[in-house]
Amino acid sequence: MPRGEKLYLWEEDDWPALRYDLPALAVQLAQTSHAQGLLLGRIADVGMALREQASLAALTEDVVKTSEIEGEHLDVASVRSSLARHLGVEIGAVAPVDRHVEGVVEMVLDATTHCRAPLTAKRLFGWHAALFPTGFSGMTPIKVGGWRDDATGPMQVVSGPDHRRKVHYEAPPASRLRGEMSNFLRWANADTPEPVLIKAGLAHLWFVTLHPFDDGNGRIARAVGDLFLARADGGRQRFYSHSAQIQRERKDYYDVLERTQKGSMDVTQWLGWFLANLHRAVVSAQTTLDAVLAKARFWQRWGDTPMNARQVKLLNRLLDGFEGKLTSSKWAAIAKCSPDTALRDINELVALGVLRKGEGAGRSTGYGLGSGEVGNAGSEASLRDGARQ
Template sequence: MQVVSGPVGRQKVHYEAPPAEYLPPEMDRFLAWMNGPKTMEPALIRAGLGHLWFVTLHPFDDGNGRIARAIGDLLLARADGSPQRFYSLSAQIQRERKAYYDMLERTQKGTLEVTEWLLWFFRMLDEAVNHAHGMLDAVLIKARFWQRQQGTALNARQIRVLNRLLDGFEGKLTTSKWATLAKCSSDTALRDINDLLERGVLQRSESGGRSTSYELKVD
């Protein structure tokens, strides 16, 4: 089994799996290690090694990477000692697909010295946790915002645009952008904005620019 890319006749071999006759005993060893008693490796190192070991054996025609990421997640769940996890290493690896395949190729084509792979694996784990924290913070900010606005009479346009701001609107919110987001005229957008300024929901941004911009008022 080979992992290749490129046109026919000029393919690049990224990885060549072990010969088929070696696969059954190697899979037995892998499963015994996975399901056996805890070894001397720290739990996080075990997760990184399990992922690498399975994807290196490459037992299937397709789906080896997905299964390897699931195995890594399983071993991380065991390391956490909890069935509930609020971060996804698999999702982080998907966000870094190119670097992931480059790292696998360097590791598998070398001497199987795994230090560089484990350092990369831990960095992805750290970024996955940070990403989850960022998402959780955003959810909590949004929930607290709408709790504060209970009883405030807002129209559908205002609710729509405020949700866009809470979800991480990029750039400056101007009257024209409000009109585009809310699908309304500029005059209507300005009335909506002025209403929210009076209520203390929005404030004028202190950043300069040719057009006045607005931002959520932080308590």
């Protein structure tokens, strides 16, 4: 980085006095708060078991997508099983869970379900240790559960091959981190005048600007933001995933962060993007809730119909959003049964009207849920506890 030239926010004389134009953000702030209220109001009209399922769906997406932003792909079934176990939610058959999945789950749950607890260095170190239980990031050993020491050089965000690297950002030197993080944590735990959604956006930006760890800074920055969003929601359960929306707009996310960190202390543009992205996340959660309610309506209709465990498992896979075409061969592979047994399972459900035969012939025939059985089967308020698992 050229010396004598201020490139980044943290090099400004008045850092960390971040500024923003609140009137310019008023409309977005109101729209986002209104969307949150609509979602929470709708959630309040359903039974406890359905709220648990909606929260489980949102948290599963959050854990998977916050890792996906960093290029890591977690097994969705393992994430869901881990979350269900931690939350005490019954989901029937569980998938094996590895320690890495457990670490991300533990961080996300601690940030959201204990959102009122102070944010401390010890807590952040715990999150970091949970993300990197082996002390390695990939094949590279890293300092775990402590601020980075820059032993291998300055902390930089780069892209491209080694011979043509582009430096997008360079974080403050490690020698400044103890003081910088003390300032951040003092502000994070103080009763400050910002609206809570604004504070969530500022916390996300401030933390990722400091980049205090050798790795995992993006995931922990999003968890810090989620902590303040959970405070804004006023409850222990989460029903939308901000990380999922960020992942959908990943390029814009990195672009606006880079522009902001190379800009002035006025971070209104970042907060505008953050609020707009959050608004889209909350609106998108209505679709997730629709799916949870549709699943409940399905089992409300078919719950008393005799079915074997294979049929229940595959129907739940369809209800959760099966990718591609469900064929008898895929049924056999997922249910771990013979092709003849799979076809017999399917034909029984087709005869009942639970499944319908789609396009194709022979083993390439596709099957989907029968028409109409997940349609309106009463108001949301009538959908009380439980869905067949």
